[in-house]
Amino acid sequence: MTARVFVLLGTKKGAFILESDERRTGWSLKGPFCETWPMNHVIADPVSGTIYAGGGNEWFGPAVWKSTDLGTTWTHSSEGLAYQAGEEAIKSVWSLAPRNGRLYAGVQPAGLFSSDDGGASWSHVAGLRAHPTAPNWQPGGAGLILHSIVPHPDDADQIWIGISSAGVFYTADGGQTWAPRNTGTRCDYLPEAERYPEFGQCVHCIVIAPNHPSRLYQQNHCGMYRSDDGGQHWESIESGLPSSFGFPAVTHPRDPSTLFLVPLNGDIAGRYVPDGKAAVYRTRDGGTEWQAMRTGLPQQNAFFGVLRQAMAADRLEPAGIYAGTNTGTLFASADEGETWTDIAHHLPPILSVETLVL
Amino acid sequence: MAAVTVLLPPALLRLFPGCDPEPAVSATTVDEMVDALDARWPGMRDRLCDSTPRVRRHINIFIDGERATLETRIAPGAEVFVMTAISGG
Numbered sequence: 047m048t049a050r051v052f053v054l055l056g057t058k059k060g061a062f063i064l065e066s067d068e069r070r071t072g073w074s075l076k077g078p079f080c081e082t083w084p085m086n087h088v089i090a091d092p093v094s095g096t097i098y099a100g101g102g103n104e105w106f107g108p109a110v111w112k113s114t115d116l117g118t119t120w121t122h123s124s125e126g127l128a129y130q131a132g133e134e135a136i137k138s139v140w141s142l143a144p145r146n147g148r149l150y151a152g153v154q155p156a157g158l159f160s161s162d163d164g165g166a167s168w169s170h171v172a173g174l175r176a177h178p179t180a181p182n183w184q185p186g187g188a189g190l191i192l193h194s195i196v197p198h199p200d201d202a203d204q205i206w207i208g209i210s211s212a213g214v215f216y217t218a219d220g221g222q223t224w225a226p227r228n229t230g231t232r233c234d235y236l237p238e239a240e241r242y243p244e245f246g247q248c249v250h251c252i253v254i255a256p257n258h259p260s261r262l263y264q265q266n267h268c269g270m271y272r273s274d275d276g277g278q279h280w281e282s283i284e285s286g287l288p289s290s291f292g293f294p295a296v297t298h299p300r301d302p303s304t305l306f307l308v309p310l311n312g313d314i315a316g317r318y319v320p321d322g323k324a325a326v327y328r329t330r331d332g333g334t335e336w337q338a339m340r341t342g343l344p345q346q347n348a349f350f351g352v353l354r355q356a357m358a359a360d361r362l363e364p365a366g367i368y369a370g371t372n373t374g375t376l377f378a379s380a381d382e383g384e385t386w387t388d389i390a391h392h393l394p395p396i397l398s399v400e401t402l403v404l
Numbered sequence: 405m406a407a408v409t410v411l412l413p414p415a416l417l418r419l420f421p422g423c424d425p426e427p428a429v430s431a432t433t434v435d436e437m438v439d440a441l442d443a444r445w446p447g448m449r450d451r452l453c454d455s456t457p458r459v460r461r462h463i464n465i466f467i468d469g470e471r472a473t474l475e476t477r478i479a480p481g482a483e484v485f486v487m488t489a490i491s492g493g
Contacts, residue, residue, distance in 0.1 A: 081415070081418055081419060104462050104491040105415060105416075105451075105460065105462045105463055105488045105489070105491060106415075106416070106419065106450075106451040106452075106460070106463075107450060107451065107454055107460055109450070109451075122419065122447070123447055124447070124450045125447065125450065127450075128450075128454075128455035129455060130455075131455060131456065131457055132456065133455070133456075135454035135455045135456050136454075136455070
């Protein structure tokens with residue numbers, strides 16, 4: 047049976063959907079959807095195929111959009127997606143994560159919400175903002191955003207989240223209580239003696255390894271890391287990479303030791319690919335050795351970056367990898383990063399990339 | 405309560421297919437007006453107001469040429485203009 051492969055894009059001007067078959071050689075593009083609202087994260091429930099798009103509009107505020115027909119029609123809701131009266135209002139939805147029928151949403155200013163009715167209404171997972179460190183969380187460049195939601199694949203009570211720039215937090219009781227998980231990740235932007243605090247790290251992206259749920263990877267503002275104990279300790283894996291700065295991290299659909307990153311030239315150097323030459327870096331051994339994959343990517347005058355949610359893998363064999371740039375180009379590889387093709391360009395800045403295979 | 409006429413902006417109408425662009429609702433304050441709109445088109449309150457609660461920063465509601473807040477009173481028969489402010493990029 048021929049698979050339908052979808053790449054879901056969140057952009058500064060709406061959501062887009064690309065479709066191909068399992069060969070992944072020809073692609074069609076539909077969009078923009080969601081009334082061209084900025085869409086920070088567009089995902090699909092892999093079981094139902096329902097598409098959710100989280101974002102926020104300067105006029106109309108935050109909402110999660112939903113399509114049950116692969117983008118043809120959409121609804122939207124933000125019922126319950128709010129803090130108490132008197133608190134700073136939620137500006138936008140930044141991240142979405144489905145887990146066994148429940149949907150999680152991370153928002154700005156940082157907080158976590160859940161929905162058990164497919165995004166029609168939301169409940170605040172209030173334990174996170176009740177953490178004693180919360181009054182001292184500081185916003186990163188994109189604001190105080192909860193951008194990474196990593197549910198444990200086998201235990202509904204365990205979730206890791208990432209907040210810029212408060213760091214990684216973990217719950218083992220379904221969100222009632224949380225603990226920082228930042229040991230070993232550094233803050234180069236603090237005085238030397240203060241570079242390993244309990245919280246305050248500028249985490250950019252965290253992902254969980256497949257078939258190895260105690261293994262996490264992290265792209266930080268200051269380094270790339272791996273943890274093999276559920277985030278209790280982080281070990282630098284940046285040796286062999288051209289910089290310690292980047293935004294996305296993408297795992298392989300089956301191999302827990304494979305990771306894809308897009309290092310950029312540095313936080314004070316423009317934040318584009320080093321020397322104007324694009325490369326996706328791949329490790330096959332958990333971060334000891336890195337290989338620069340350049341074939342098909344521009345090797346001169348490339349001044350783009352790939353944002354924290356703008357790279358993804360599909361679940362086919364070999365895995366497809368997709369990287370969307372902040373200049374509106376989508377690069378795709380159907381061979382795990384060996385070769386790349388520009389499959390869409392002239393789009394708005396790409397904020398998120400996810401996949402769906404039906 | 406007296407009927408007032410609300411003139412809704414095109415960008416809002418696109419979010420609520422089939423929405424009347426100039427509905428008449430019963431209200432004596434802007435807050436009541438927004439509640440009445442939300443009752444007819446569920447979710448509209450969240451698009452016009454945040455949880456502070458207040459009218460969203462880039463939404464302007466004008467009554468008799470003056471910017472209104474949720475507490476502003478509306479005279480019977482008044483026209484209330486809901487407009488999207490200059491915003492974006």
